[in-house]
Amino acid sequence: MDYFPNNTLASFTTRLPEMLDLDGSWEIGLAEIQYPHSWYNVRINEVWVLFTDRHHEQHVLVLPEGYYASPKRIVKALEAMKHQKGMKKGFSLGMSEVDHKATLWVRDLSQVIISPLLKSFLGFDKLNFPPGDYKAPYVADVTRGVNSLYVYCPLVEPRMVGDAQVPLLRIVPVAGRDGEMMTRAFDHIQYCPLVLRRFQTVEIDIRDDTGVKIPFERGRVVVTLHCRKRKESYLE
Structure with a gap:
Protein backbone atom coordinates (compact mmCIF):
# COMPACT_ATOMS: atom_id res chain seq x y z
CA MET A 1 0.00 0.00 0.00
CA TYR A 40 -23.60 -5.96 -1.19
CA ASN A 41 -26.16 -6.79 -3.83
CA VAL A 42 -28.37 -3.87 -2.76
CA ARG A 43 -27.06 -0.31 -2.53
CA ILE A 44 -28.72 2.79 -1.09
CA ASN A 45 -31.95 3.69 -2.94
CA GLU A 46 -31.60 0.87 -5.48
CA VAL A 47 -34.53 -1.29 -4.36
CA TRP A 48 -37.84 0.40 -3.67
CA VAL A 49 -41.60 0.11 -4.10
CA LEU A 50 -43.65 3.24 -4.82
CA PHE A 51 -47.41 3.00 -4.48
CA THR A 52 -50.26 5.46 -4.96
CA ASP A 53 -53.43 5.10 -2.91
CA ARG A 54 -57.01 5.91 -3.93
CA HIS A 55 -56.55 9.46 -2.62
CA HIS A 56 -53.62 9.92 -5.01
CA GLU A 57 -51.12 10.09 -2.15
CA GLN A 58 -47.76 8.46 -2.82
CA HIS A 59 -45.85 6.26 -0.40
CA VAL A 60 -42.51 4.53 -0.81
CA LEU A 61 -40.68 1.60 0.77
CA VAL A 62 -36.89 1.67 0.37
CA LEU A 63 -34.88 -1.45 1.15
CA PRO A 64 -31.75 -0.79 3.27
CA GLU A 65 -28.44 -1.54 1.58
CA GLY A 66 -26.78 -4.85 2.33
CA TYR A 67 -26.50 -8.42 1.13
CA TYR A 68 -29.74 -10.35 0.60
CA ALA A 69 -28.97 -14.02 0.05
CA SER A 70 -32.16 -14.90 -1.85
CA PRO A 71 -35.20 -13.35 -3.57
CA LYS A 72 -37.28 -14.63 -0.66
CA ARG A 73 -35.19 -12.52 1.75
CA ILE A 74 -35.95 -9.42 -0.30
CA VAL A 75 -39.66 -10.20 -0.47
CA LYS A 76 -39.81 -10.81 3.29
CA ALA A 77 -37.92 -7.59 4.02
CA LEU A 78 -40.30 -5.50 1.89
CA GLU A 79 -43.36 -7.19 3.39
CA ALA A 80 -42.01 -6.51 6.90
CA MET A 81 -41.48 -2.83 6.04
CA LYS A 82 -45.02 -2.66 4.71
CA HIS A 83 -46.46 -4.05 7.94
CA GLN A 84 -44.32 -1.67 10.01
CA LYS A 85 -46.09 1.16 8.21
CA GLY A 86 -49.45 -0.34 9.20
CA MET A 87 -50.30 -1.55 5.69
CA LYS A 88 -52.13 -4.87 5.82
CA LYS A 89 -53.76 -4.43 2.43
CA GLY A 90 -52.92 -2.66 -0.78
CA PHE A 91 -50.36 -4.98 -2.32
CA SER A 92 -48.54 -8.19 -1.50
CA LEU A 93 -45.35 -9.77 -2.80
CA GLY A 94 -44.76 -13.52 -2.73
CA MET A 95 -42.29 -16.11 -3.96
CA SER A 96 -43.11 -19.56 -5.30
CA GLU A 97 -41.11 -22.41 -3.77
CA VAL A 98 -41.84 -24.54 -6.85
CA ASP A 99 -40.79 -22.47 -9.87
CA HIS A 100 -38.91 -19.69 -7.99
CA LYS A 101 -40.96 -16.93 -9.61
CA ALA A 102 -42.32 -13.88 -7.82
CA THR A 103 -45.99 -12.95 -7.50
CA LEU A 104 -47.62 -9.58 -6.88
CA TRP A 105 -51.22 -8.66 -6.27
CA VAL A 106 -52.42 -5.07 -6.10
CA ARG A 107 -55.66 -4.07 -4.34
CA ASP A 108 -57.13 -0.76 -3.16
CA LEU A 109 -54.33 1.18 -4.83
CA SER A 110 -54.13 3.18 -8.05
CA GLN A 111 -50.81 1.60 -8.98
CA VAL A 112 -47.55 0.09 -7.73
CA ILE A 113 -44.19 0.99 -9.25
CA ILE A 114 -41.02 -1.00 -8.53
CA SER A 115 -37.41 0.05 -9.06
CA PRO A 116 -35.48 -1.27 -12.09
CA LEU A 117 -33.21 -3.37 -9.88
CA LEU A 118 -36.15 -4.92 -8.03
CA LYS A 119 -37.70 -5.71 -11.41
CA SER A 120 -34.49 -7.49 -12.39
CA PHE A 121 -34.19 -9.33 -9.06
CA LEU A 122 -37.77 -10.64 -9.08
CA GLY A 123 -37.96 -11.48 -12.79
CA PHE A 124 -40.74 -9.06 -13.78
CA ASP A 125 -40.87 -7.56 -17.26
CA LYS A 126 -42.35 -4.18 -16.33
CA LEU A 127 -42.18 -1.51 -13.63
CA ASN A 128 -45.80 -0.31 -13.37
CA PHE A 129 -48.63 -2.42 -11.97
CA PRO A 130 -52.25 -1.25 -11.86
CA PRO A 131 -54.71 -3.26 -9.69
CA GLY A 132 -54.57 -6.96 -10.55
CA ASP A 133 -52.71 -10.24 -10.03
CA TYR A 134 -49.27 -10.74 -11.55
CA LYS A 135 -46.67 -13.47 -11.84
CA ALA A 136 -43.13 -12.79 -13.00
CA PRO A 137 -42.30 -14.45 -16.34
CA TYR A 138 -38.69 -15.08 -15.33
CA VAL A 139 -37.00 -16.88 -12.45
CA ALA A 140 -35.90 -14.57 -9.64
CA ASP A 141 -32.14 -14.04 -9.23
CA VAL A 142 -30.35 -11.73 -6.78
CA THR A 143 -26.74 -12.68 -7.56
CA ARG A 144 -26.32 -9.56 -9.71
CA GLY A 145 -23.74 -11.28 -11.88
Missing part, protein backbone atom coordinates in the same frame (compact mmCIF):
# COMPACT_ATOMS: atom_id res chain seq x y z
CA ASP A 2 2.99 2.34 0.53
CA TYR A 3 3.86 1.93 -3.14
CA PHE A 4 0.29 1.74 -4.44
CA PRO A 5 -2.14 3.86 -2.36
CA ASN A 6 -4.96 3.35 -4.88
CA ASN A 7 -5.08 -0.41 -4.34
CA THR A 8 -8.48 -1.90 -3.58
CA LEU A 9 -9.54 -5.42 -2.65
CA ALA A 10 -10.66 -6.06 -6.24
CA SER A 11 -7.81 -4.35 -8.06
CA PHE A 12 -4.32 -4.17 -6.63
CA THR A 13 -0.63 -4.16 -7.50
CA THR A 14 2.05 -5.90 -5.45
CA ARG A 15 5.74 -5.03 -5.58
CA LEU A 16 8.06 -8.02 -5.30
CA PRO A 17 11.14 -7.85 -3.04
CA GLU A 18 13.41 -7.95 -6.08
CA MET A 19 13.26 -7.88 -9.84
CA LEU A 20 12.51 -11.22 -11.46
CA ASP A 21 14.65 -11.88 -14.51
CA LEU A 22 13.56 -15.16 -16.05
CA ASP A 23 15.54 -17.00 -18.68
CA GLY A 24 13.63 -18.86 -21.35
CA SER A 25 9.87 -19.42 -21.60
CA TRP A 26 7.82 -19.42 -18.38
CA GLU A 27 4.20 -19.82 -17.39
CA ILE A 28 2.20 -18.79 -14.35
CA GLY A 29 -1.02 -19.93 -12.70
CA LEU A 30 -3.33 -19.21 -9.79
CA ALA A 31 -2.46 -21.65 -6.99
CA GLU A 32 -4.69 -20.27 -4.22
CA ILE A 33 -7.06 -17.41 -3.54
CA GLN A 34 -8.53 -16.15 -0.27
CA TYR A 35 -11.38 -13.66 -0.44
CA PRO A 36 -14.13 -12.30 1.81
CA HIS A 37 -17.76 -12.90 0.86
CA SER A 38 -18.46 -9.28 1.73
CA TRP A 39 -20.13 -7.57 -1.21
CA VAL A 146 -21.47 -12.34 -9.02
CA ASN A 147 -21.56 -16.08 -9.73
CA SER A 148 -17.84 -16.39 -10.43
CA LEU A 149 -14.68 -14.41 -9.79
CA TYR A 150 -12.72 -13.66 -12.96
CA VAL A 151 -9.09 -13.20 -11.92
CA TYR A 152 -7.02 -11.19 -14.42
CA CYS A 153 -3.29 -10.48 -14.53
CA PRO A 154 -1.59 -8.48 -17.33
CA LEU A 155 1.53 -10.64 -17.01
CA VAL A 156 -0.17 -13.50 -18.85
CA GLU A 157 -0.78 -13.99 -22.53
CA PRO A 158 -4.34 -12.90 -23.46
CA ARG A 159 -6.81 -15.63 -24.33
CA MET A 160 -10.28 -15.61 -25.81
CA VAL A 161 -13.15 -15.13 -23.37
CA GLY A 162 -16.47 -14.50 -25.09
CA ASP A 163 -15.76 -12.03 -27.89
CA ALA A 164 -12.59 -10.54 -26.37
CA GLN A 165 -8.94 -11.40 -25.81
CA VAL A 166 -8.15 -10.85 -22.11
CA PRO A 167 -5.32 -11.74 -19.68
CA LEU A 168 -7.43 -14.14 -17.64
CA LEU A 169 -5.68 -16.29 -15.03
CA ARG A 170 -8.66 -18.32 -13.89
CA ILE A 171 -12.41 -18.32 -13.27
CA VAL A 172 -13.23 -19.13 -9.63
CA PRO A 173 -16.82 -20.14 -8.76
CA VAL A 174 -18.22 -18.10 -5.86
CA ALA A 175 -18.86 -20.04 -2.67
CA GLY A 176 -19.75 -19.31 0.93
CA ARG A 177 -22.17 -17.09 2.78
CA ASP A 178 -22.19 -13.40 3.54
CA GLY A 179 -19.39 -12.52 5.96
CA GLU A 180 -17.38 -15.72 5.48
CA MET A 181 -13.71 -15.75 4.53
CA MET A 182 -13.27 -18.21 1.68
CA THR A 183 -10.12 -20.10 0.69
CA ARG A 184 -9.76 -22.00 -2.57
CA ALA A 185 -6.58 -23.96 -3.30
CA PHE A 186 -6.16 -25.63 -6.68
CA ASP A 187 -4.60 -29.07 -7.04
CA HIS A 188 -4.71 -28.62 -10.80
CA ILE A 189 -3.20 -25.24 -11.61
CA GLN A 190 -4.18 -23.77 -14.97
CA TYR A 191 -0.91 -22.33 -16.28
CA CYS A 192 -0.81 -19.43 -18.73
CA PRO A 193 2.24 -18.28 -20.73
CA LEU A 194 4.03 -15.23 -19.34
CA VAL A 195 4.36 -12.31 -21.74
CA LEU A 196 7.12 -10.68 -19.66
CA ARG A 197 10.36 -12.27 -18.53
CA ARG A 198 11.51 -9.34 -16.42
CA PHE A 199 9.18 -7.72 -13.87
CA GLN A 200 8.96 -6.60 -10.24
CA THR A 201 5.25 -5.82 -9.91
CA VAL A 202 2.22 -8.05 -10.22
CA GLU A 203 -1.23 -6.62 -10.95
CA ILE A 204 -4.42 -8.49 -10.05
CA ASP A 205 -7.92 -7.51 -11.16
CA ILE A 206 -11.01 -9.41 -9.94
CA ARG A 207 -14.31 -8.96 -11.77
CA ASP A 208 -17.74 -10.57 -12.01
CA ASP A 209 -19.56 -12.28 -14.88
CA THR A 210 -20.46 -8.92 -16.42
CA GLY A 211 -16.97 -7.40 -16.21
CA VAL A 212 -17.66 -5.23 -13.17
CA LYS A 213 -15.08 -5.16 -10.37
CA ILE A 214 -16.19 -7.18 -7.33
CA PRO A 215 -17.43 -4.59 -4.76
CA PHE A 216 -15.79 -6.11 -1.69
CA GLU A 217 -16.87 -4.15 1.40
CA ARG A 218 -14.32 -5.40 3.91
CA GLY A 219 -11.77 -8.10 4.59
CA ARG A 220 -8.60 -9.11 2.80
CA VAL A 221 -7.83 -10.70 -0.56
CA VAL A 222 -4.77 -12.95 -0.85
CA VAL A 223 -3.66 -14.38 -4.19
CA THR A 224 -0.90 -16.99 -4.50
CA LEU A 225 0.67 -17.51 -7.92
CA HIS A 226 3.01 -20.25 -9.09
CA CYS A 227 5.57 -19.90 -11.88
CA ARG A 228 7.32 -22.68 -13.71
CA LYS A 229 9.46 -23.02 -16.78
CA ARG A 230 7.51 -24.12 -19.81
CA LYS A 231 8.11 -27.62 -21.08
CA GLU A 232 9.42 -27.57 -24.62
CA SER A 233 7.67 -29.86 -27.08
CA TYR A 234 9.54 -31.23 -30.04
CA LEU A 235 8.04 -32.57 -33.23
CA GLU A 236 10.04 -35.26 -34.95
Whole structure:
Protein backbone atom coordinates (compact mmCIF):
# COMPACT_ATOMS: atom_id res chain seq x y z
CA MET A 1 0.00 0.00 0.00
CA ASP A 2 2.99 2.34 0.53
CA TYR A 3 3.86 1.93 -3.14
CA PHE A 4 0.29 1.74 -4.44
CA PRO A 5 -2.14 3.86 -2.36
CA ASN A 6 -4.96 3.35 -4.88
CA ASN A 7 -5.08 -0.41 -4.34
CA THR A 8 -8.48 -1.90 -3.58
CA LEU A 9 -9.54 -5.42 -2.65
CA ALA A 10 -10.66 -6.06 -6.24
CA SER A 11 -7.81 -4.35 -8.06
CA PHE A 12 -4.32 -4.17 -6.63
CA THR A 13 -0.63 -4.16 -7.50
CA THR A 14 2.05 -5.90 -5.45
CA ARG A 15 5.74 -5.03 -5.58
CA LEU A 16 8.06 -8.02 -5.30
CA PRO A 17 11.14 -7.85 -3.04
CA GLU A 18 13.41 -7.95 -6.08
CA MET A 19 13.26 -7.88 -9.84
CA LEU A 20 12.51 -11.22 -11.46
CA ASP A 21 14.65 -11.88 -14.51
CA LEU A 22 13.56 -15.16 -16.05
CA ASP A 23 15.54 -17.00 -18.68
CA GLY A 24 13.63 -18.86 -21.35
CA SER A 25 9.87 -19.42 -21.60
CA TRP A 26 7.82 -19.42 -18.38
CA GLU A 27 4.20 -19.82 -17.39
CA ILE A 28 2.20 -18.79 -14.35
CA GLY A 29 -1.02 -19.93 -12.70
CA LEU A 30 -3.33 -19.21 -9.79
CA ALA A 31 -2.46 -21.65 -6.99
CA GLU A 32 -4.69 -20.27 -4.22
CA ILE A 33 -7.06 -17.41 -3.54
CA GLN A 34 -8.53 -16.15 -0.27
CA TYR A 35 -11.38 -13.66 -0.44
CA PRO A 36 -14.13 -12.30 1.81
CA HIS A 37 -17.76 -12.90 0.86
CA SER A 38 -18.46 -9.28 1.73
CA TRP A 39 -20.13 -7.57 -1.21
CA TYR A 40 -23.60 -5.96 -1.19
CA ASN A 41 -26.16 -6.79 -3.83
CA VAL A 42 -28.37 -3.87 -2.76
CA ARG A 43 -27.06 -0.31 -2.53
CA ILE A 44 -28.72 2.79 -1.09
CA ASN A 45 -31.95 3.69 -2.94
CA GLU A 46 -31.60 0.87 -5.48
CA VAL A 47 -34.53 -1.29 -4.36
CA TRP A 48 -37.84 0.40 -3.67
CA VAL A 49 -41.60 0.11 -4.10
CA LEU A 50 -43.65 3.24 -4.82
CA PHE A 51 -47.41 3.00 -4.48
CA THR A 52 -50.26 5.46 -4.96
CA ASP A 53 -53.43 5.10 -2.91
CA ARG A 54 -57.01 5.91 -3.93
CA HIS A 55 -56.55 9.46 -2.62
CA HIS A 56 -53.62 9.92 -5.01
CA GLU A 57 -51.12 10.09 -2.15
CA GLN A 58 -47.76 8.46 -2.82
CA HIS A 59 -45.85 6.26 -0.40
CA VAL A 60 -42.51 4.53 -0.81
CA LEU A 61 -40.68 1.60 0.77
CA VAL A 62 -36.89 1.67 0.37
CA LEU A 63 -34.88 -1.45 1.15
CA PRO A 64 -31.75 -0.79 3.27
CA GLU A 65 -28.44 -1.54 1.58
CA GLY A 66 -26.78 -4.85 2.33
CA TYR A 67 -26.50 -8.42 1.13
CA TYR A 68 -29.74 -10.35 0.60
CA ALA A 69 -28.97 -14.02 0.05
CA SER A 70 -32.16 -14.90 -1.85
CA PRO A 71 -35.20 -13.35 -3.57
CA LYS A 72 -37.28 -14.63 -0.66
CA ARG A 73 -35.19 -12.52 1.75
CA ILE A 74 -35.95 -9.42 -0.30
CA VAL A 75 -39.66 -10.20 -0.47
CA LYS A 76 -39.81 -10.81 3.29
CA ALA A 77 -37.92 -7.59 4.02
CA LEU A 78 -40.30 -5.50 1.89
CA GLU A 79 -43.36 -7.19 3.39
CA ALA A 80 -42.01 -6.51 6.90
CA MET A 81 -41.48 -2.83 6.04
CA LYS A 82 -45.02 -2.66 4.71
CA HIS A 83 -46.46 -4.05 7.94
CA GLN A 84 -44.32 -1.67 10.01
CA LYS A 85 -46.09 1.16 8.21
CA GLY A 86 -49.45 -0.34 9.20
CA MET A 87 -50.30 -1.55 5.69
CA LYS A 88 -52.13 -4.87 5.82
CA LYS A 89 -53.76 -4.43 2.43
CA GLY A 90 -52.92 -2.66 -0.78
CA PHE A 91 -50.36 -4.98 -2.32
CA SER A 92 -48.54 -8.19 -1.50
CA LEU A 93 -45.35 -9.77 -2.80
CA GLY A 94 -44.76 -13.52 -2.73
CA MET A 95 -42.29 -16.11 -3.96
CA SER A 96 -43.11 -19.56 -5.30
CA GLU A 97 -41.11 -22.41 -3.77
CA VAL A 98 -41.84 -24.54 -6.85
CA ASP A 99 -40.79 -22.47 -9.87
CA HIS A 100 -38.91 -19.69 -7.99
CA LYS A 101 -40.96 -16.93 -9.61
CA ALA A 102 -42.32 -13.88 -7.82
CA THR A 103 -45.99 -12.95 -7.50
CA LEU A 104 -47.62 -9.58 -6.88
CA TRP A 105 -51.22 -8.66 -6.27
CA VAL A 106 -52.42 -5.07 -6.10
CA ARG A 107 -55.66 -4.07 -4.34
CA ASP A 108 -57.13 -0.76 -3.16
CA LEU A 109 -54.33 1.18 -4.83
CA SER A 110 -54.13 3.18 -8.05
CA GLN A 111 -50.81 1.60 -8.98
CA VAL A 112 -47.55 0.09 -7.73
CA ILE A 113 -44.19 0.99 -9.25
CA ILE A 114 -41.02 -1.00 -8.53
CA SER A 115 -37.41 0.05 -9.06
CA PRO A 116 -35.48 -1.27 -12.09
CA LEU A 117 -33.21 -3.37 -9.88
CA LEU A 118 -36.15 -4.92 -8.03
CA LYS A 119 -37.70 -5.71 -11.41
CA SER A 120 -34.49 -7.49 -12.39
CA PHE A 121 -34.19 -9.33 -9.06
CA LEU A 122 -37.77 -10.64 -9.08
CA GLY A 123 -37.96 -11.48 -12.79
CA PHE A 124 -40.74 -9.06 -13.78
CA ASP A 125 -40.87 -7.56 -17.26
CA LYS A 126 -42.35 -4.18 -16.33
CA LEU A 127 -42.18 -1.51 -13.63
CA ASN A 128 -45.80 -0.31 -13.37
CA PHE A 129 -48.63 -2.42 -11.97
CA PRO A 130 -52.25 -1.25 -11.86
CA PRO A 131 -54.71 -3.26 -9.69
CA GLY A 132 -54.57 -6.96 -10.55
CA ASP A 133 -52.71 -10.24 -10.03
CA TYR A 134 -49.27 -10.74 -11.55
CA LYS A 135 -46.67 -13.47 -11.84
CA ALA A 136 -43.13 -12.79 -13.00
CA PRO A 137 -42.30 -14.45 -16.34
CA TYR A 138 -38.69 -15.08 -15.33
CA VAL A 139 -37.00 -16.88 -12.45
CA ALA A 140 -35.90 -14.57 -9.64
CA ASP A 141 -32.14 -14.04 -9.23
CA VAL A 142 -30.35 -11.73 -6.78
CA THR A 143 -26.74 -12.68 -7.56
CA ARG A 144 -26.32 -9.56 -9.71
CA GLY A 145 -23.74 -11.28 -11.88
CA VAL A 146 -21.47 -12.34 -9.02
CA ASN A 147 -21.56 -16.08 -9.73
CA SER A 148 -17.84 -16.39 -10.43
CA LEU A 149 -14.68 -14.41 -9.79
CA TYR A 150 -12.72 -13.66 -12.96
CA VAL A 151 -9.09 -13.20 -11.92
CA TYR A 152 -7.02 -11.19 -14.42
CA CYS A 153 -3.29 -10.48 -14.53
CA PRO A 154 -1.59 -8.48 -17.33
CA LEU A 155 1.53 -10.64 -17.01
CA VAL A 156 -0.17 -13.50 -18.85
CA GLU A 157 -0.78 -13.99 -22.53
CA PRO A 158 -4.34 -12.90 -23.46
CA ARG A 159 -6.81 -15.63 -24.33
CA MET A 160 -10.28 -15.61 -25.81
CA VAL A 161 -13.15 -15.13 -23.37
CA GLY A 162 -16.47 -14.50 -25.09
CA ASP A 163 -15.76 -12.03 -27.89
CA ALA A 164 -12.59 -10.54 -26.37
CA GLN A 165 -8.94 -11.40 -25.81
CA VAL A 166 -8.15 -10.85 -22.11
CA PRO A 167 -5.32 -11.74 -19.68
CA LEU A 168 -7.43 -14.14 -17.64
CA LEU A 169 -5.68 -16.29 -15.03
CA ARG A 170 -8.66 -18.32 -13.89
CA ILE A 171 -12.41 -18.32 -13.27
CA VAL A 172 -13.23 -19.13 -9.63
CA PRO A 173 -16.82 -20.14 -8.76
CA VAL A 174 -18.22 -18.10 -5.86
CA ALA A 175 -18.86 -20.04 -2.67
CA GLY A 176 -19.75 -19.31 0.93
CA ARG A 177 -22.17 -17.09 2.78
CA ASP A 178 -22.19 -13.40 3.54
CA GLY A 179 -19.39 -12.52 5.96
CA GLU A 180 -17.38 -15.72 5.48
CA MET A 181 -13.71 -15.75 4.53
CA MET A 182 -13.27 -18.21 1.68
CA THR A 183 -10.12 -20.10 0.69
CA ARG A 184 -9.76 -22.00 -2.57
CA ALA A 185 -6.58 -23.96 -3.30
CA PHE A 186 -6.16 -25.63 -6.68
CA ASP A 187 -4.60 -29.07 -7.04
CA HIS A 188 -4.71 -28.62 -10.80
CA ILE A 189 -3.20 -25.24 -11.61
CA GLN A 190 -4.18 -23.77 -14.97
CA TYR A 191 -0.91 -22.33 -16.28
CA CYS A 192 -0.81 -19.43 -18.73
CA PRO A 193 2.24 -18.28 -20.73
CA LEU A 194 4.03 -15.23 -19.34
CA VAL A 195 4.36 -12.31 -21.74
CA LEU A 196 7.12 -10.68 -19.66
CA ARG A 197 10.36 -12.27 -18.53
CA ARG A 198 11.51 -9.34 -16.42
CA PHE A 199 9.18 -7.72 -13.87
CA GLN A 200 8.96 -6.60 -10.24
CA THR A 201 5.25 -5.82 -9.91
CA VAL A 202 2.22 -8.05 -10.22
CA GLU A 203 -1.23 -6.62 -10.95
CA ILE A 204 -4.42 -8.49 -10.05
CA ASP A 205 -7.92 -7.51 -11.16
CA ILE A 206 -11.01 -9.41 -9.94
CA ARG A 207 -14.31 -8.96 -11.77
CA ASP A 208 -17.74 -10.57 -12.01
CA ASP A 209 -19.56 -12.28 -14.88
CA THR A 210 -20.46 -8.92 -16.42
CA GLY A 211 -16.97 -7.40 -16.21
CA VAL A 212 -17.66 -5.23 -13.17
CA LYS A 213 -15.08 -5.16 -10.37
CA ILE A 214 -16.19 -7.18 -7.33
CA PRO A 215 -17.43 -4.59 -4.76
CA PHE A 216 -15.79 -6.11 -1.69
CA GLU A 217 -16.87 -4.15 1.40
CA ARG A 218 -14.32 -5.40 3.91
CA GLY A 219 -11.77 -8.10 4.59
CA ARG A 220 -8.60 -9.11 2.80
CA VAL A 221 -7.83 -10.70 -0.56
CA VAL A 222 -4.77 -12.95 -0.85
CA VAL A 223 -3.66 -14.38 -4.19
CA THR A 224 -0.90 -16.99 -4.50
CA LEU A 225 0.67 -17.51 -7.92
CA HIS A 226 3.01 -20.25 -9.09
CA CYS A 227 5.57 -19.90 -11.88
CA ARG A 228 7.32 -22.68 -13.71
CA LYS A 229 9.46 -23.02 -16.78
CA ARG A 230 7.51 -24.12 -19.81
CA LYS A 231 8.11 -27.62 -21.08
CA GLU A 232 9.42 -27.57 -24.62
CA SER A 233 7.67 -29.86 -27.08
CA TYR A 234 9.54 -31.23 -30.04
CA LEU A 235 8.04 -32.57 -33.23
CA GLU A 236 10.04 -35.26 -34.95
